[in-house]
Amino acid sequence: MEHRENDYKVNDLRSALDLLRSLPGQLIETDTEVEPMAELSGVYRHVGAGGTVMRPTKEGPAMIFNHVKGHPGARVAIGLLASRKRVAALLGGKPEDLGKMLYRSVDHPIPPVVTKEPAPCQQVVHRADEEDFDLYKLVPAPTNTPDDAGPYITMGMCYATHPDTGLSDVTIHRLCIQGKDELSIFFTPGARHIGAMAERAEQLGQKLPISISIGVDPAIEIGSCFEPPTTPLGYDELAVAGALREKPVELCKCLTVNERAIANAEYVIEGEVIPGVRVQEDQNSHTGYAMPEFPGYTGPASSNCWLIKVKAVTHRENPIMQTCIGPSEEHVSMAGIPTEASIYGMVEKAMPGRLKNVYCASAGGGKYMAVLQFQKKEASDEGRQRQAALLAFSAFSELKHVFLVDDDVDCFDMNDVLWAMNTRFQGDADIITIPGVRCHPLDPSNDPSCSVSIRDHGIACKTIFDCTVPFDQKDRFKRARFMDVDPEKWTKNTK
Structure with a gap:
């Protein structure tokens, strides 16, 4: 595969943001405090959401909120990929060639490796057995609208391993904070590999270890969205990102579960999918809704979400939460x-x-x-x-x-x-x-x-x-x- 000029610049969220800062009109920051519950997404709707978001909206720059109410020291980035032109710059290609670039990457995968170096994502560690452990405070996850079931992690790279084959995969799922150490995860029936892993673990009466990496190289976020038959069960889509960057994605061993995570992520949530337990998605808000989905409508809350019991949250110093609006151009x-x-x-x-x-x-x-x-x-x-x-x-x-x-x-x-x-x-x-x-x-x-x-x-x-x-x-x-x-x-x- 041919070398691309920007490859050496972007390998994580921070280097991606640095690149966007060098491009006119592609990134703005605000020091004005913002409420994460609906207000943050309400602001970005006007700035650059686009997609199928209710009008008025438009395609615009990515945005960083430097002061998020209730989360001192944390920042939230949104809209990183909400522009085809921006994605092309981040992947080092041309907007019209992105599909072909991804196709070639699938056919020339470079599998991830486990690094022996200290992982940036584990600079700060919070364990669930600590008295003050609370996902609501540790993770500045916004809601898109006032109707959402709760705070959602919308850009979490879920990584798990099949209990029979030992093969791993990365996928993005709908993740809602349900308690101090609990997340719900929604599996579309038959559509995602990690759902199949969880179903098999449940048949065996086993918990499924899982890591959720937030704030990563955009190549990982794009590559993780392939589906069968292009990437069948057993194909680790981190290898697509490896091909795009012409070097393997680096993983680290989790601290509390038998799984790996993306080493240079901003946040990592470590946990286990619990067999035989289902969660009502809006059990805390009782709105009847989940969150806005890509068709532009707010989806109904599911009564069939699976439960993740969280064991730890690790993150970089001064972490940057990454999020998106469900129906946006992102x-x-x-x-x-x-x-x-x-x-x-x-x-x-x-x-x-x-x-x-x-x-x-x-x-x-x-x-x-x-x-x-x-x-x-x-x-x-x-x-x-x-x-x-x-x-x-x-x-x-x-x-x-x-x-x-x-x-x-x-x-x-x-x-x-x-x-x-x-x-x-x-x-x-x-x-x-x-x-x-x-x-x-x-x-x-x-x-x-x-x-x-x-x-x-x-x-x-x-x-x-x-x-x-x-x-x-x-x-x-x-x-x-x-x-x-x-x-x-x-x-x-x-x-």
């Missing part, structure tokens, strides 16, 4: 870019050179919607674009809508995509529907109450919108050609 980056990589990889292997690029657009939260830029090189390619859409659904099962466009359409510009739809698409001929397919439970329209064709909650009608020009009519659909010039001569001295 989720689009974390979920969407790995999805682009999965789709590109599957289609490229099936029909090399035809799929030019993929974009999992903000409007779909990075999961529900993909735009495929497809090149028909010869007459026999007609129809292959629809095969590519079917492969996309196979690559990522939660995908609901696929838009197909030609290679002269910018798949990252939704105005250009809609232009293609308006001038190259006919509803009676170019819509392909696949009803009755399992999709995603957080889409409120995927419910029998919305359509008699839906047999169970979470089932959807997957749809392909073919906005490509028939190969034999390409000459009729040539875009207006403009002179190709460098505008700098006329714009560099403008006022």
